[in-house]
Amino acid sequence: MIEVPNGILTPEEVSESAGRHVDELTLSFKSISLDSAGLVLELDVLVNFDVKPRLERIMRERLIKSLGNINDVMFNYFYDESYGESKQQVFGANIKPTEKPKAINNGIILGKRITMAETAYENLAEISGARTNVAVSGTVFEIEIKDTKKKNFWVMTLRINRGPKAVAVKTFIKSKQEFDAANELLSKGDEIIAQGDIRYDEYIHENVMIANSINKAIKRTRIEAYNGQKRVELHAHTRMSENDGFNDVEEMVKQAADWGQPAIAITDHGVVQSFPDAANTAKKLAKKGKNIKILYGMEGYLYPDDDAYDENGKINLSKKRNTYHIILIAKNLTGLKNLYKIVSFTHIDYFYRRPQLPRKVLDKYREGLIIGSACEAGEVFQAVLKGASDEELLKIASYYDYLEIQPLGNNHFLINNDRYPHVTSKQDLIDMNMKIVELGDKLGKRVVATTDSHYPDKESAIYRNIVMSMVGFNDTNSNSLYLRTTAEMLKEFEYLGDRAKEIVIDNTNFIASMTEEFQPVPDEKCPPSIEGADETLRESCYARAKSIYGDPLPKEVLERLDTELNSIISNGYAVMYVAAQLLVEKSNKDGYLVGSRGSVGSSFAATMAGITEVNPLEPHYICPKCHNLKFTDQLDKYDTGFDMPDRVCEKCGADMEKNGLNIPFATFLGFNGDKEPDIDLNFAGEYQPIAHKFVGEIFGEENIFKAGTVATIAEKTAFGYVKKYEENTGKRFSNSEELVLANGCTGTKRTTGQHPGGIIVVPADREIFEFCPVQKPANNRDAEFITTHFDYHKIDKNLLKLDILGHDVPQMIRHLQDMTGVDPLGIDIADKKTLSIFTSIDALNIVNPEEYEFKHGTYGIPEFGTNFTRGMLDAIKPKTISALIKISGFSHGTDVWTNNAEDLIKNGVATIDELISCRDDIMNYLMIKGVDKGNAFKIMEAVRKNKELKQEELAIMKEHGVPDWYVESCRTLKYLFPRAHAAAYVMMALRMAWFKVYYPSAFYCAWLSTKIDNFDVNVARGGVEAAKAALNALNSEDDDTSAAKKKELKVVYEVIYELLSRGCEFSLPELGVSDPCMFNVVDDKIKIPFMAVSGVGRSAAISLAEAYKDGPFLSTDEVQRKTKLSSTNIEDLKACGVFNELPDSAQVSIFDM
DSSP states (O other): OEEOOTTTOOHHHHHHHHTSOGGGOOEEEEEEEEOTTSOEEEEEEEESSOOOHHHHHHHHHHHHHHHOSOSEEEEEEEEOTTTTHHHHHHHHHTOOTTSOOOOOOTTEEESSOOOSOOOOGGGTGGGTTTTOOEEEEEEEEEEEEEEOSSTTOEEEEEEEEETTEEEEEEEEEOSHHHHHHHHHHOOTTOEEEEEEEEEEETTTTEEEEEEEEEEEOOOOOOOOOOOSOOOOBOOBOOTTSTTTOOOOHHHHHHHHHHTTOSEEEEEEESOOTTHHHHHHHHHHHHHTTOOOEEEEEEEEEEEOOTTOBOTTSOBOTTSOOOOEEEEEEEOSHHHHHHHHHHHHHHHHTSEESEEEEEHHHHHHTOTTEEEEOOSTTBHHHHHHHTTOOHHHHHHHHTTOSEEEEOOGGGGGGGTTOTTOTTOOSHHHHHHHHHHHHHHHHHHTOEEEEOOOBSBSSGGGHHHHHHHHHHTTOOOOOOOOOBOOOHHHHHHHTGGGGGGHHIIIIIHHHHHHHTSOOOOSSOSSOOOOOOTTHHHHHHHHHHHHHHHHHOSSOOHHHHHHHHHHHHHHHHTTOHHHHHHHHHHHHHHHHTTOOOEEETTGGGOHHHHHTTSOSOOOSOSEEEOTTTOOEEEOSOTTTOSSGGGSOOOBOTTTOOBOEEEOOOOOTHHHHOTTSOSOOOOEEEEETTTHHHHHHHHHHHHOGGGEEEEEEEEEOOHHHHHHHHHHHHHHHOOOOOHHHHHHHHHHHTTOEEEEEEEEEEEEEOOTTSOGGGTOOEEOGGGOTTOSOOEESSOGGGTTTTSEEEEEEEEHHHHHHHHHHHHHOOOGGGSOTTOHHHHHTTTOSGGGOOSSTTTOOOOOSOTTOTTTOSHHHHHHHHHHOOOSHHHHHHHHHHHHSBSSIIIIIHHHHHTTSOOTTTSOOBHHHHHHHHHHTTOOHHHHHHHHHHHHTTOOOOHHHHHHHHHTTOOHHHHHHHHHOOBOBOHHHHHHHHHHHHHHHHHHHHOHHHHHHHHHHTTGGGOOHHHHHTHHHHHHHHHHHHTOTTOOOOHHHHHHHHHHHHHHHHHHHTTOOEEOOOTTTSOSSOOEEETTEEEOOGGGSTTOOHHHHHHHHHHHHTOOOSOHHHHHHHSSOOHHHHHHHHHTTSSTTOOSOOOOOGGGO
């Protein structure tokens, strides 16, 4: 039945929209209400069909026209019992044979159709315990389903919110069918309506709804009610406005586009870090037919510098003077470049508490910029507020290209403010805005109305209040700084009379029309150049390949190398390879091995270039003398060449070498060779600064910048903010509200930093300002390095990024080489005795094995020394390098081992060789099953990106005999490690393990040198029992050491216990013998360095060793005078026997003569 007021809809219009006969349809208005301002009509509508947007738009337009005095209409739809009946037959008929039929729920998730009107969140507490049946709706932001002891009985708790208001909804699931429906139909972000009783829950300590029914609902949105040309927002902040912005840039741009606004300006406080995301959102919208122009701007801090310079032309920013807010918008690429320069200079040269912009700097780089007067903190508004003369006002306003006025609520805080006693009413705020309009008229400058949006809607103001209170601002109680529709702004500025449309719509569109359309970061890839890089890479790869595999190269080797090099060179990646090649070559020449990370080991060209030692070819034998090559024909048995049996060359009788890790090149560059490569390298920690400096030698110091990062407020920090806000204000929120408030604060920019090893390289013929601004990390003026202003992820597709990371393992191996004289590259990583420590302790030669409490031999071995990986060793009992690579993959993946492979092994469903541990395993397994490489790659990529497998992909797997457990394993895992990365880690770990077996004291010296901060001399000198006691003490309830510190100490105590149990011995620090900071083997004992003594820092330890070189000390007074040691340090070292023979003073008594 159609029951609506006359003139709103005809039955024929409803029938045509729904595609059904009018007698089958229900559409009736059930309840009508107005918001507090009387501007938005809220309507509850009962229907039995899906209302299409066009029909809703017709209803809205006719209701607004009919009533005349409202701005918008919000529809809440409720469905009667007949909803969806006509859909069932049609749905069933169209199911494809390969698709899994989904439950036909008609919007009902659990229980029955909900038809009653909703109760406001604010009223729920009043009816708690009354068992009143009510309905509430909201967006699901948390789902928890708990098992009970009763079979087929679960408790589901949903937390839903409407803005910052939230409530928990509990329901009891009483059948497997209901359980499956809830799992299938409910996800975070869904809009639902629930019906039930409100009760206080003692378990979660808040009022909850005990729901008997849950239905899908339609998400409420604010709708644009104005039919004419739409306004442009020229002043809006995103989450990149530090601790002050709460608009998600993507959502903000989408919202403006949904409202039909032709453009929107991004104007964060002093920064431009949201530009790339704004541009990408506009591109995505354009593909969907929604065009919106991004205006790239910034709200700067103008520093009046007329008399601020000294005789040397330097400015003292710490001198107390007010800065003014100012809006800068780039007209074109010239303006964008100048804006980037301004951001850079204000952060590097003129940063004092905030990035300050001297007027002279702005004047110098004003070309291509449009300058607006900003908010009440702007120069023009402040002059009006302080009662400047008309002459002075005209002079000040003449500097700007346009003037700005804002909603009265933005400046309401000025009323009855002690600083401005003359502002006493709303009319005073109107008069000030009108004065700015008058100035614009006199100067012929356009006046625009902006929102100065800091958050998306009124309700979100509390997020800003919470965070601002944590950085020293009082709770503002303001909720006016939100995005508005054109209709809302026209209503806001209706006191302008006939000029409201001009200032709200016409002038904002005119300013937007002054700007060209351009991208904030060039679309093209802009690699730097190294002269002859293409030839260098090709020649060096072929030369090394021929030295290993012979000349001419075997067909399989030549084809792989040709394919890779052609892809790499044609896509412009040769420079990246050659740069990495030069870096590794220099490090190796200087005596430091380099480990590779990521999927670079998938590239055979990278192997032949010397960038990685991981050889991705299929497992093979190669004769070092005659270059006889034999690939395995047992790929299902050997996926790592190192595990194949030894073999003698049938041609020349030499022992053949084994290699090949079976990693497809596609994992690195894709099958078309155009996937963005990522070369990550692990350098020794102490060598990392040298490697970074060498990048400057390769490309020019002026062209390299540290990769910048942006740190945002984390969820845990945000939750702490909410709790502190409650404490400071006396306000109280429910647990659900605390969670949703914390979520609203999460993601706002807190500070900036730098990637630990990332370097961005700009081509020599380009300027960094063509791509982004630059700054000091965390705005630390004393920082040595300059970083990119954008988070490096936003530009690493355009500029070369090198990852030069510092790592313990290469440093330990260098230390081991220095102590033992053994070349680590000559070690047999497939040594049987070395492999045995992953399954037993036999090779460790424990002195008293019957008393020894450990059963693993991998303590201190990178990748295999944690409780987590030791559990895998117990379950898998690896005997091969292949199995160790699998374990490395398991340990770095998410839901790859836990809830997945672990259960499959435990239940005997699959063997270690069949299990998925790395992304490449999927592709290799599918190809062995007969799936073509293209589909195998597509399926691997879908799984590793955590995408749902398509029906056609599932069908391919089934057609080729892929078992159900394997498919389910693919669906369960969330993140997969690259096999090349796992292999590189394992090869380095095996070298460490080799030294542990054959050079134990040296191994422990190298390992302990990297854990020196957690070394305990007293535990070390106390023997095995002291080590056991230290471990037991960590488990004591009386120990108040933090959990994180306990974890660090436990690892060190375990290794000390092991090395002492093997018969290794420590010797105490000794002047002239001990290294200041490194453990070393002296007389077959582990010599403790000075820095290992508690409280002795690196510089103090080095100063002691350096001072002693000048000759023995005569007294402890002399020690303190010549070194950086404190008196406490000296006493601690004396307790270790270092200064036992020294008197406190070198003065000689007369009685001693």
